[in-house]
Amino acid sequence: MSYKIAVLPGDGIGPEVMREGTQVLNQAAKLHGFKVELEEGVVGGASIDAHGKPLTDSVLKLTKESNAVLLGAMGGPKWDGLDYSIRPERALLALRQELGLFANLRPVKLFSALASASTLKKEVVEGTDLLVVRELTGGIYFGQPKGVTKLPDGTERGVNTEVYTTPEIERIAVVAFEAARKRRRKVTSVDKANVLEVTELWRKVVTRVHKEKGYDDIQLEHVLVDNCAMQLIRDPKQFDVMVTTNMFGDILSDEAAMLTGSIGMLPSASLGGKVGMYEPVHGTAPDIAGQDKANPLATILTVAMLLRHSLDQNEAADRIERAVEAVLNGGYRTLDIQEKDCRPVGCKEMGRLVREKIEASKG
Numbered sequence: 001m002s003y004k005i006a007v008l009p010g011d012g013i014g015p016e017v018m019r020e021g022t023q024v025l026n027q028a029a030k031l032h033g034f035k036v037e038l039e040e041g042v043v044g045g046a047s048i049d050a051h052g053k054p055l056t057d058s059v060l061k062l063t064k065e066s067n068a069v070l071l072g073a074m075g076g077p078k079w080d081g082l083d084y085s086i087r088p089e090r091a092l093l094a095l096r097q098e099l100g101l102f103a104n105l106r107p108v109k110l111f112s113a114l115a116s117a118s119t120l121k122k123e124v125v126e127g128t129d130l131l132v133v134r135e136l137t138g139g140i141y142f143g144q145p146k147g148v149t150k151l152p153d154g155t156e157r158g159v160n161t162e163v164y165t166t167p168e169i170e171r172i173a174v175v176a177f178e179a180a181r182k183r184r185r186k187v188t189s190v191d192k193a194n195v196l197e198v199t200e201l202w203r204k205v206v207t208r209v210h211k212e213k214g215y216d217d218i219q220l221e222h223v224l225v226d227n228c229a230m231q232l233i234r235d236p237k238q239f240d241v242m243v244t245t246n247m248f249g250d251i252l253s254d255e256a257a258m259l260t261g262s263i264g265m266l267p268s269a270s271l272g273g274k275v276g277m278y279e280p281v282h283g284t285a286p287d288i289a290g291q292d293k294a295n296p297l298a299t300i301l302t303v304a305m306l307l308r309h310s311l312d313q314n315e316a317a318d319r320i321e322r323a324v325e326a327v328l329n330g331g332y333r334t335l336d337i338q339e340k341d342c343r344p345v346g347c348k349e350m351g352r353l354v355r356e357k358i359e360a361s362k363g
């Protein structure tokens with residue numbers, strides 16, 4: 001079996017964490033008897049510098065012709081002044097939309113070795129294991145009208161529009177219920193139905209899907225987003241699957257990341273189209289880029305998600321996750337998860353340690 005993977009390292013720490021991720025991917029292929037053909041594409045700020053835009057047609061074509069896309073991170077202060085329409089982040093939004101990736105899965109699982117790495121109390125975060133299912137191609141990120149216009153009195157008016165239609169809500173609700181069925185069978189739908197009509201519709205449709213599509217084995221609850229933000233740090237263990245809109249999911253997943261010790265630990269999978277796209281949740285961290293300080297574990301865990309969801313290589317995925325756990329249990333830590341009495345390592349060394357554990361777990 002041979003798979004084509006589009007590799008898009010992007011900007012900042014993207015290329016260095018990606019180097020560790022792709023080495024693990026190649027290793028997994030070798031150990032588990034399949035082939036991967038990796039083809040690199042330039043995206044984000046790097047593409048603006050080289051081609052004047054964040055996503056070229058040839059890179060888009062490459063992603064569409066691949067079995068999966070592995071992405072680093074995009075953006076940085078260098079490109080912050082540009083018009084929204086050509087910012088690095090646009091490439092990410094365009095890829096999500098062009099590939100039809102409406103479902104973003106962000107698992108938030110605390111490795112027990114990191115229970116005291118979080119800024120939150122150990123007894124609060126210990127045992128955290130939840131999945132954020134974020135709607136990814138709708139809502140306020142894409143709704144029309146949008147933009148900034150000049151008013152006759154010389155002031156300006158900025159608009160974005162939160163829009164959801166019944167089919168968009170139905171399909172993400174189904175993803176959440178199906179995911180819950182493989183987990184602890186609880187779905188928390190997050191909205192702002194007490195104020196926003198669009199999420200009143202969200203709540204209504206999620207409730208209907210639950211009732212009419214045979215999900216009565218799944219417990220469904222509705223939580224307002226402000227309360228959810230509080231509950232996440234008060235008692236994260238109450239959550240199993242959380243399903244929410246594009247913007248709420250963006251915000252809540254960063255918050256939830258801190259339950260795991262660092263956003264440098266969080267992988268994600270964007271699904272729904274023919275090709276899946278896999279990216280660490282973290283950004284480009286320009287302040288530490290190129291210094292071998294980044295945490296490659298989010299990207300390595302992202303590779304595990306790619307193997308599981310796009311290549312159906314579950315054993316290889318499990319093996320990578322176990323190796324990450326073993327390295328953490330061994331006390332090795334990158335800067336973002338550094339603790340007293342632990343062994344500080346850089347990005348490359350962390351990647352090497354994981355590969356060593358993968359190799360050792362052979363057979």
Ligand code: IPM
Pocket residue numbers: 075089092093250281
């Ligand atoms: C994320 C990021 C992106 C988003 C940005 C970089 C466009 O924050 O994937 O969470 O808002 O979706």
Ligand code: MG
Pocket residue numbers: 250251254
């Ligand atoms: Mg985000």
